[in-house]
Amino acid sequence: MTSFSRILAIMGKEFIQMLRDRLTFGMMVGIPVMQLLLFGYAINTDPRHLPTLVEMGDNGPASRAITQAMETSEYFDLIGLTTSAEETESALQSGDVLFVVTIPPNFERDLLRGDRPQILLDADASDPVAAGAGAGAFPTLVQEALAPMLGEMHPPVETVIHRRFNPAGRTALNIVPGLLGVILTMTMAMMTSMALTREAERGTLETLLATPTRPHEVMIGKITPYVFVGSIQVAILLTGARLLFGVPFLGSPLAFLAAVSLFILVNLSLGFLFSTVARSQMQAMQMTFFIFLPSILLSGFMFPFAGMPAWAQTLGQALPTTHFIHAVRSIMLKGAGLEDVIHDIWPLAVIFAVIATLAMLRYRRTLD
Amino acid sequence: MSESLAIDVQRLTKRFGEKTVVDDFSMQVPKGRIYGFLGPNGSGKTTTIRMMCGLLKPDAGGGTALGHDIIHESRQIKSRVGYMTQKFSLYGDLTVRENLTFMARLHALKNTKSVVDAALEEYALAPRADQLADTLSGGWKQRLALAAASMHDPGLLLLDEPTAGVDPKARRDFWDRIRVLARKGVTVLVSTHYMDEAVQCDNIAFIAYGKKLIDAPSADIPERVGLVTWRIEGKGLQPIYDALHGADGVDQIARFGSALHVSGRDAERLERAIAPWRGQDGLIVEKAKTGLEEAFIWLMTGSEDNFQ
Numbered sequence: 275m276t277s278f279s280r281i282l283a284i285m286g287k288e289f290i291q292m293l294r295d296r297l298t299f300g301m302m303v304g305i306p307v308m309q310l311l312l313f314g315y316a317i318n319t320d321p322r323h324l325p326t327l328v329e330m331g332d333n334g335p336a337s338r339a340i341t342q343a344m345e346t347s348e349y350f351d352l353i354g355l356t357t358s359a360e361e362t363e364s365a366l367q368s369g370d371v372l373f374v375v376t377i378p379p380n381f382e383r384d385l386l387r388g389d390r391p392q393i394l395l396d397a398d399a400s401d402p403v404a405a406g407a408g409a410g411a412f413p414t415l416v417q418e419a420l421a422p423m424l425g426e427m428h429p430p431v432e433t434v435i436h437r438r439f440n441p442a443g444r445t446a447l448n449i450v451p452g453l454l455g456v457i458l459t460m461t462m463a464m465m466t467s468m469a470l471t472r473e474a475e476r477g478t479l480e481t482l483l484a485t486p487t488r489p490h491e492v493m494i495g496k497i498t499p500y501v502f503v504g505s506i507q508v509a510i511l512l513t514g515a516r517l518l519f520g521v522p523f524l525g526s527p528l529a530f531l532a533a534v535s536l537f538i539l540v541n542l543s544l545g546f547l548f549s550t551v552a553r554s555q556m557q558a559m560q561m562t563f564f565i566f567l568p569s570i571l572l573s574g575f576m577f578p579f580a581g582m583p584a585w586a587q588t589l590g591q592a593l594p595t596t597h598f599i600h601a602v603r604s605i606m607l608k609g610a611g612l613e614d615v616i617h618d619i620w621p622l623a624v625i626f627a628v629i630a631t632l633a634m635l636r637y638r639r640t641l642d
Numbered sequence: 643m644s645e646s647l648a649i650d651v652q653r654l655t656k657r658f659g660e661k662t663v664v665d666d667f668s669m670q671v672p673k674g675r676i677y678g679f680l681g682p683n684g685s686g687k688t689t690t691i692r693m694m695c696g697l698l699k700p701d702a703g704g705g706t707a708l709g710h711d712i713i714h715e716s717r718q719i720k721s722r723v724g725y726m727t728q729k730f731s732l733y734g735d736l737t738v739r740e741n742l743t744f745m746a747r748l749h750a751l752k753n754t755k756s757v758v759d760a761a762l763e764e765y766a767l768a769p770r771a772d773q774l775a776d777t778l779s780g781g782w783k784q785r786l787a788l789a790a791a792s793m794h795d796p797g798l799l800l801l802d803e804p805t806a807g808v809d810p811k812a813r814r815d816f817w818d819r820i821r822v823l824a825r826k827g828v829t830v831l832v833s834t835h836y837m838d839e840a841v842q843c844d845n846i847a848f849i850a851y852g853k854k855l856i857d858a859p860s861a862d863i864p865e866r867v868g869l870v871t872w873r874i875e876g877k878g879l880q881p882i883y884d885a886l887h888g889a890d891g892v893d894q895i896a897r898f899g900s901a902l903h904v905s906g907r908d909a910e911r912l913e914r915a916i917a918p919w920r921g922q923d924g925l926i927v928e929k930a931k932t933g934l935e936e937a938f939i940w941l942m943t944g945s946e947d948n949f950q
Contacts, residue, residue: 477731481790483697485748486721640716641697 297552301560305567312571312586321404321581326350326373329362334382336420340393343419344375349408362396366438368614369604372398372580373408385420385430392432399437400607401448404578409435439607447522450515451606452575454508454534455599459541459569460562462504466545467558469496475554480641489637497542504538524609530602533615536622537598543630544594550636569595597621648673648798648829649694651705651712656689656698656852663689665852667703671831671845673797676824678843678860679833682942686852687833688728691800694831695723708797721749724791728802730783734776738767738786741775742793749794757793765789765819781812788816792823799823801832805839817842837938848941856941864932867940869893870909871932872916875901876925891915894940905936 292299328341344350350373356362362374376394378384384391395412397405413433424430440447473479482492515521523530544565545558552558570576572590579590579600590596601618604610612619649671656664664686671677681687692698694707696716704711710718732741742758751757762768765785770778775786784804792799801820805813817839824830832843840846846863848856856866874882879902886892886904891911895904906912920927 476734477727477729478733480697480727481725481731481745482748484695484720484723484725484727485745486717486750487748488717640699641692642699 297557297560301564304564308567312568316582316586316589317571317577318581319403319577320407321578322348322407323351324349324373324404324408324578324580325353325371326375326408327362327365327371328352328355329359329374329376330355330357331377331379332381336382336385336423337377339419339423340375340377340416343415347411347415349411349415350375364614366396366398367604367608367610368617369398369600369608372401372404385424388430390430390432392434394434394436396436396438398608399440399443400603401574401578402440402443402445403448404580405437406443409437446519447607448603449575450511450519450521451602452573452599454511454602455537455573455595456566456570456575457507457511458504458534458537458598459595460566461507462500462538462541463545463548463565464559464562465503466497466500466542467548467552467562468545468555469500470546470549471552471555471558474549483639483641489634489639493546493634493637497546500542500545501535501538504534504542508534521606523606525605525614526611529610529612529615529619530605532612532619533598533601533605533622536619536626537594540594540622540626540629543626543633547629547633547636550633550638565593569593572596573599575599591621592625594622594625597625646673647671647706648675649677649705649707649831651694651703651707653703654690654693654700654705655702656686656693657701663852664693664700667849667852667854668705669847669854669857671829673829674824674827675844676820676830676832676842678840678846679831679849680835680840680846680938680941681833681849682835685850687849688802689852690849691725691802691831691833695719695725695800697725721794722797724794724796724799726787726791726799726801726804728806730775730787732775732783732787732790735774737772737774738762738778739771741786742767742790745790746793751794761789761793780808781815784808784812784816785819788819792828797828799828799830799832801830803833803835805834805836813839835942837935840938841934850941860934863934864937867932867937868907869905869932869936869940870907870912871903871905871930871936872912872927873901873903873930874916874919874925874927876922882919886915889915894936894943896936896939898935903930903933903936905932905940 326344330337341352345352353371365371366374374396376396378391381391393416395409397409399405412435416431416433420430437443473482512523516523548558548561552561568589572582572586573579573593573595574590575595579587579596582590597618601615604615647670649669652668654664654667655662667690679687689698693700694712696712696719699713704713706712707719708722712719733744736744739758739762742761743754746754746757762771765788767786767789770782775783778786788804805816808816820830820832832839834840841860843860846856846858846860847854856863858866879897883895883897883902886895891906891908892904892915893906895902904912904916916927919925
């Protein structure tokens with residue numbers, strides 16, 4: 275016989291336990307809200323307002339009509355004008371801009387003469403999704419901008435599009451370096467936080483604390499093995515990326531090493547910090563997920579970072595994964611060196627300093 | 643004076659939230675003594691022991707363990723104290739030898755291997771050296787924990803209910819080892835709620851609701867408790883037990899083998915309660931010296947469980 279009172283009793287007990295476990299309950303409410311906001315507002319697979327640099331060789335009304343039209347289209351955000359080819363190159367390499375439009379000298383004159391001058395659009399195609407829409411819209415946009423000036427003269431210009439760094443527009447090239455960031459975030463933070471909460475859960479922490487062992491000895495001793503694990507993961511991913519997907523490694527190994535080691539340390543100290551808050555391995559795991567989700571969604575791993583609204587980008591800047599993925603893509607796909615990715619390395623260093631300090635402050639030297 | 647004291651703490655107080663777990667607790671343990679720490683569950687024994695070895699910070703009070711300040715010199719204390727937790731807290735997924743090696747290295751002992759080998763030999767753990775700690779029975783876990791806690795030759799052993807859940811034979815064996823250590827000059831503070839263990843201690847401190855109620859040499863405890871006891875021996879004790887249980891003047895009645903021990907605080911009222919059975923055929927009714935056993939039952943039942 276089914277007893278409804280028993281079923282009710284069990285239901286009641288489940289609710290009480292659920293409500294007492296604040297963290298789990300918070301996650302259950304928090305995750306849908308977070309997902310809704312992120313997917314609804316932050317993520318945009320038809321990204322607009324992408325940072326664009328214009329190399330102005332000519333400053334006539336035609337050039338201005340084109341830049342005007344680009345702004346109006348919303349695909350491009352003109353963040354600056356330059357006349358130096360070097361500057362445009364480094365801006366693309368470091369990822370400060372996704373597009374560079376080059377309007378050649380004497381553009382206006384050639385245009386009016388009917389010489390069909392060329393306009394060059396360099397697109398950072400390492401993220402094919404981000405570059406795709408803008409590059410697709412560009413030729414039409416130019417034609418339409420110039421139409422009122424030129425009337426029937428068709429076609430007055432030639433638009434040339436260079437898909438840089440990933441000419442074939444292969445998604446794998448973009449995803450694989452990103453995976454490096456996501457996998458390290460996931461495993462490093464989770465493994466350390468669980469390894470430490472396990473000590474508390476099983477009571478072995480008390481044994482450890484009852485010996486003359488110092489806190490930093492515990493921290494270094496517990497974290498170092500995972501640095502090895504992380505290095506193995508990196509080696510596997512790099513080899514696989516090369517052999518299976520033909521992902522190139524064009525940039526500086528030194529810059530890569532710096533970014534990877536710093537990033538592994540960030541995640542390990544993050545795991546350490548979690549373990550000082552979580553009371554069980556279960557909670558430690560839940561906390562990891564809380565950082566893991568935004569790391570996937572807001573870091574530029576899955577969706578173009580440049581296409582997100584400003585607030586989401588600010589949020590993303592606070593995530594170590596964002597900087598790491600950005601740096602690694604530049605290094606692997608664009609051949610960047612240390613100086614090109616330094617603006618991603620120092621935020622990682624800052625984040626590491628903050629998290630490690632918090633973790634050490636929170637680490638319990640006693641059982642209080 | 644503190645030269646001869648292994649533990650010297652004054653007015654220790656510890657609160658967890660609203661609840662005062664240890665309240666104004668002072669104690670002095672002379673070196674080389676086996677000191678029993680008695681009290682019901684939740685009376686604050688574990689908390690007090692943890693404060694003594696620097697695992698918890700007292701909210702008030704202070705003192706020394708082995709001459710080191712328990713608040714500021716906990717590292718020095720930790721290297722000279724062997725602490726055995728109530729719950730087995732070595733690594734279940736490491737073998738016996740690996741656990742001992744780990745502990746020896748945390749204590750930065752020299753010649754780790756020979757120290758561990760000696761401990762394995764001394765505690766008869768050698769045949770099980772390669773067994774995972776989780777697969778040991780309760781008694782063997784206890785033995786491993788004691789070996790781990792005493793490997794670095796501590797001057798003071800803090801044992802928190804070391805024999806809880808261990809069979810009687812293993813408990814006897816465990817106590818033999820503790821006495822061996824004590825003979826070597828190690829001071830032992832052992833918390834328990836087993837009567838047969840308490841009687842093995844030189845001194846006893848009784849704690850309830852976080853307060854120390856009694857602290858005396860074991861031999862003096864019955865007198866401190868202030869009970870008068872009568873012994874009734876013979877056949878057909880159950881009706882007598884039933885009649886005396888809860889009778890006026892009878893504070894406690896306990897069965898020891900073929901005899902009843904009837905105790906009370908008021909000698910006259912107790913004697914009146916006993917009177918009907920005196921001089922009956924086949925019954926020996928005589929006044930007895932109140933033993934440690936009666937004293938403990940009295941103390942333990944008087945304060946029940948302290949979890950509230």
